[in-house]
Structures are given as C-alpha cells and as structure tokens.
Amino acid sequence: MDRREYIVAAGVGLAGAVAGCSGQSEAGTNSDGTTDEPAESSTSAAESTPTAEPTESGYAVSMEPVGEVTFESVPEVWVANNGSWADMGIALGLDAPEGVWLPSRYHTQYYDGIPGVSVDGNSIQELWGDSGVGKEQFYEIDADIHVMDPNFLQRRGSWEQSDIDEIESQVAPFFGNSIFSTGYEWHDYTHYTLYEAFEKLSQAFQRTDRFEAFQSLHEEFQTSLDDIVPEANSDRPEVAIMWAGSDEPTSFSPYLIEDGTSFKQWRDLGVRDAFAETDVRDFHSDRGKVDFETLLDIDPEYLLLRGQETKTRAEFEDTVVSFLESDETGSELTAVQNGNVFRGGPLYQGPITNLVVTERAASQVYDVDRELFDRQRVADIVAGDL
Structure with a gap:
C-alpha cells in the first residue's frame, strides 16, 4: 500500500442523500461563471475527536460529511476548497496547497505583517475553469488529500457521486466541510466552528501541537x-x-x-x-x-x-x-x-x-x-x- 491509499469506514456515506441546491443564479454578474458568491472587484456542536484514532495500518480522523478516513501515512501534497482551509494549512506550517477553487479569493496579503510567513498566490492552481471543476486537474496534481467538502463539488461544481468515488479510488480521499456559510439548504449536517475544523485538519496532518498553540493564542485574543x-x-x-x-x-x-x-x-x-x-x-x-x-x-x-x-x-x-x-x-x-x-x-x-x-x-x-x-x-x- 502506498502513501495515497486510505479506507473510508463502512456505513458512512461520503456525500449522503442531501437536498439539492440546483439551478442557483448568482447575485450579480460573476466573472467565473457559477461560484459561491458574486464576482469580486478587480482593484454548532461538533463530534468530539480530541486526537486522531490510531489503527493497525495508520490513523483515522472523522469529519462530517466524509465520515472516518484512515490515512496510511501523513499527507504531503494537498489541495483546498478555499482560503479558510488553505490558511489552516499555513498555520500548521505546511507548504501552500497545490490548488484551490479560486486563488483570487485566498487573500495572501494578510500574511504581510507576519514575519517569515508568506504565500505566492500565483503559484496556486485555480481549480475552477470555464467548464467548472475538471477531474483531470485532480489527476494532474495527484494530491494525498483533497481538503474540501465533496457535497460542495456536487452542488456547486456539478459533479456526480460517481465522480467523487472515482477520484477517491484513483487519487486520494476528500476531507472537508463547507464551514464558511450556513446558508446552503443542502448542508444539513454539522457546521464546524473555525477551531473545530482546524483541529480536524491538524489531526489529518498530525500537527496537533501547532493547533493547540494557536488555540491558546486565540483564547488570549478573545x-x-x-x-x-x-x-x-x-x-x-x-x-x-x-x-x-x-x-x-x-x-x-x-x-x-x-x-x-x-x-x-x-x-x-x-x-x-x-x-x-x-x-x-x-x-x-x-x-x-x-x-x-x-x-x-x-x-x-x-x-x-x-x-x-x-x-x-x-x-x-x-x-x-x-x-x-x-x-x-x-x-x-x-x-x-x-x-x-x-x-x-x-x-x-x-x-x-x-x-x-x-x-x-x-x-x-x-x-x-x-x-x-x-x-x-x-x-x-x-x-x-x-
């Protein structure tokens, strides 16, 4: 088994039978076709998983809606749905994700005041294209983990469940939740808080020590x-x-x-x-x-x-x-x-x-x-x- 192999626990559906959000039109004219928000000007109680569960052949982390995912080794190459997850990865000391849905909405200038922390947004591949989000990009990037909600790909990216299954089996698992908004009718499962989601990601990348340090800093900030x-x-x-x-x-x-x-x-x-x-x-x-x-x-x-x-x-x-x-x-x-x-x-x-x-x-x-x-x-x- 190589480093991209994984197991999705039996009995837990990846996407589930959720209500659709089809035929949505955007507020205003959107330069990228159909995304979650209008175009940008050019100028809950979550399940308790304190630590990743060890297994005989790796470790398992659970997150709705994907269920329990078992990693054979710590992921290295990764992609993210958006700037929320991308920023969590940077906070964990990871390299920038290889791709995000829309790099233009991952505002890396926020790092300018943090010494030694920077991300070249131009180096991140845009997953959204003229024809939506193509599966071929997932094969090309060949990531170890796709940090995005598979339901978002289906409801906003027009993927079918068979597309999700294909990328899961041929490339790597999906591991994410659409945490930024509670406005989507199809999102009828847990909405994690920022730090609940951050903890999940830290477990997936086995960097819970950084999460705990940020959690303490955040408490002081609050x-x-x-x-x-x-x-x-x-x-x-x-x-x-x-x-x-x-x-x-x-x-x-x-x-x-x-x-x-x-x-x-x-x-x-x-x-x-x-x-x-x-x-x-x-x-x-x-x-x-x-x-x-x-x-x-x-x-x-x-x-x-x-x-x-x-x-x-x-x-x-x-x-x-x-x-x-x-x-x-x-x-x-x-x-x-x-x-x-x-x-x-x-x-x-x-x-x-x-x-x-x-x-x-x-x-x-x-x-x-x-x-x-x-x-x-x-x-x-x-x-x-x-």
Missing part, C-alpha cells in the same frame, strides 16, 4: 476583545454587510450575520446586524439585492462592503467611497456622511486570517489603534517553535 466590546448591546455599532462587486456600486447583495466562519470577526465584536429586524433577506435565500432607497430607510451606522479585499484602504477610498460620496442618493446615507464605509472582510478565513481581519474590524468600528495579537508568536507557531 479575552482582549472582551475589553473592547461594550457590555450594553445598544452601545454596539449597527452594521450592514453587503457585497459590492464594482467600483461604482448602486445595488448590493445583503448578508445577514450568521454562524458560518465567514462572519466570525463580526460576531466576536458583538456588532448589531442592521438587516436582522427588517424585511431584507440574506442573498443566499433568493439572490436578492438592496438599493440606495432601501438603505436610506434602514440607514445603518456602518457600511461593510465585501468583494473589495484586493484593494488597499486607499484604493478603496479612491474608488468605492469616492463614488458613494459623489452619488446624489448614496451621499445621503449616514455611514457615508460620517466616513464609516469600510471593506467588509473576506469570505474565507482560517486562524491567521481571522486574527488579522478581526483586528482590522476592531479598528473600523471601535477605533482601536493598537495591535491585538503578537505577530511574532504567530510566526513562531507556524515555524514549529512552540
């Missing part, structure tokens, strides 16, 4: 946030999180703050969701949009715009913010008048990214002007200096 967030809910900022995929947006795809890892920084900072008590529905439900008139009726204190992470703050101000300030209707919004329009953060975040974007979010809505975590400590953990 304590620092407790001193920032006002106790009274009424004293916390009201925010509207939306996708704005152009430099001159006049309509927006609304997000309601949910339990997925995509919103972790905003939940941890205790912000109030401006859409929560309105008729506005999350775009996942009906791919709806809101315009300036709707926003004026709600008039949130802060506008947090996604789809803008490739821009620096200055570039964002020179394009999107400048446009809103000059628009006859947009300029009437309180957030625009008060200078409270910011980039809303990435769709995908792992343990390092979360520290960076949460610190940035604290500076946006609470005017925090200091570092909230030790960047050298992050670098040391990545390097294995525990």
Whole structure:
C-alpha cells in the first residue's frame, strides 16, 4: 500500500442523500461563471475527536460529511476548497496547497505583517475553469488529500457521486466541510466552528501541537476583545454587510450575520446586524439585492462592503467611497456622511486570517489603534517553535 491509499469506514456515506441546491443564479454578474458568491472587484456542536484514532495500518480522523478516513501515512501534497482551509494549512506550517477553487479569493496579503510567513498566490492552481471543476486537474496534481467538502463539488461544481468515488479510488480521499456559510439548504449536517475544523485538519496532518498553540493564542485574543466590546448591546455599532462587486456600486447583495466562519470577526465584536429586524433577506435565500432607497430607510451606522479585499484602504477610498460620496442618493446615507464605509472582510478565513481581519474590524468600528495579537508568536507557531 502506498502513501495515497486510505479506507473510508463502512456505513458512512461520503456525500449522503442531501437536498439539492440546483439551478442557483448568482447575485450579480460573476466573472467565473457559477461560484459561491458574486464576482469580486478587480482593484454548532461538533463530534468530539480530541486526537486522531490510531489503527493497525495508520490513523483515522472523522469529519462530517466524509465520515472516518484512515490515512496510511501523513499527507504531503494537498489541495483546498478555499482560503479558510488553505490558511489552516499555513498555520500548521505546511507548504501552500497545490490548488484551490479560486486563488483570487485566498487573500495572501494578510500574511504581510507576519514575519517569515508568506504565500505566492500565483503559484496556486485555480481549480475552477470555464467548464467548472475538471477531474483531470485532480489527476494532474495527484494530491494525498483533497481538503474540501465533496457535497460542495456536487452542488456547486456539478459533479456526480460517481465522480467523487472515482477520484477517491484513483487519487486520494476528500476531507472537508463547507464551514464558511450556513446558508446552503443542502448542508444539513454539522457546521464546524473555525477551531473545530482546524483541529480536524491538524489531526489529518498530525500537527496537533501547532493547533493547540494557536488555540491558546486565540483564547488570549478573545479575552482582549472582551475589553473592547461594550457590555450594553445598544452601545454596539449597527452594521450592514453587503457585497459590492464594482467600483461604482448602486445595488448590493445583503448578508445577514450568521454562524458560518465567514462572519466570525463580526460576531466576536458583538456588532448589531442592521438587516436582522427588517424585511431584507440574506442573498443566499433568493439572490436578492438592496438599493440606495432601501438603505436610506434602514440607514445603518456602518457600511461593510465585501468583494473589495484586493484593494488597499486607499484604493478603496479612491474608488468605492469616492463614488458613494459623489452619488446624489448614496451621499445621503449616514455611514457615508460620517466616513464609516469600510471593506467588509473576506469570505474565507482560517486562524491567521481571522486574527488579522478581526483586528482590522476592531479598528473600523471601535477605533482601536493598537495591535491585538503578537505577530511574532504567530510566526513562531507556524515555524514549529512552540
């Protein structure tokens, strides 16, 4: 048996019979055809598995929806669904994944402030293409593990169960869960928290010591946030999180703050969701949009715009913010008048990214002007200096 051989425990289905999410249209025009979110501007209680279970011929790690996977040896070559899992791998001291669904949404610039940690995003193969996600790429990369939810490939990538089975048997197992969002109807199994998923991946790569170090650092970080967030809910900022995929947006795809890892920084900072008590529905439900008139009726204190992470703050101000300030209707919004329009953060975040974007979010809505975590400590953990 070579290093890519594995066993999926009997009685546990890889994908399961889950409800489909077919025929979905995207909010806005998407440059890559059909992905999980609109196109980006160019400028729960989880099962308890404290440690990987040893077996006679390797070790087993369990994760929904793939069940229990037995690895004959520690994986080396890997691919990831998105930046959440890619960032977890970097935190574990791994080389960058050979491929991700959309490298443009794995924002490696977040590592710029971490000494000795960097990833060349241009070296990562894009799994999504003009005709979707092709099986031939999986054969070409010849990974030891595919860190992605097989259900996502079927519901968003148009794969059949037979395609999943083929890659499993001919290349390597799938091992992942779509943790970033709870908005997909077909995801009727466990939604792991960021650190629950991170622990699973650390077990698969046999690097639980780094996970434990990050977990301790994260707990300290959460304590620092407790001193920032006002106790009274009424004293916390009201925010509207939306996708704005152009430099001159006049309509927006609304997000309601949910339990997925995509919103972790905003939940941890205790912000109030401006859409929560309105008729506005999350775009996942009906791919709806809101315009300036709707926003004026709600008039949130802060506008947090996604789809803008490739821009620096200055570039964002020179394009999107400048446009809103000059628009006859947009300029009437309180957030625009008060200078409270910011980039809303990435769709995908792992343990390092979360520290960076949460610190940035604290500076946006609470005017925090200091570092909230030790960047050298992050670098040391990545390097294995525990």
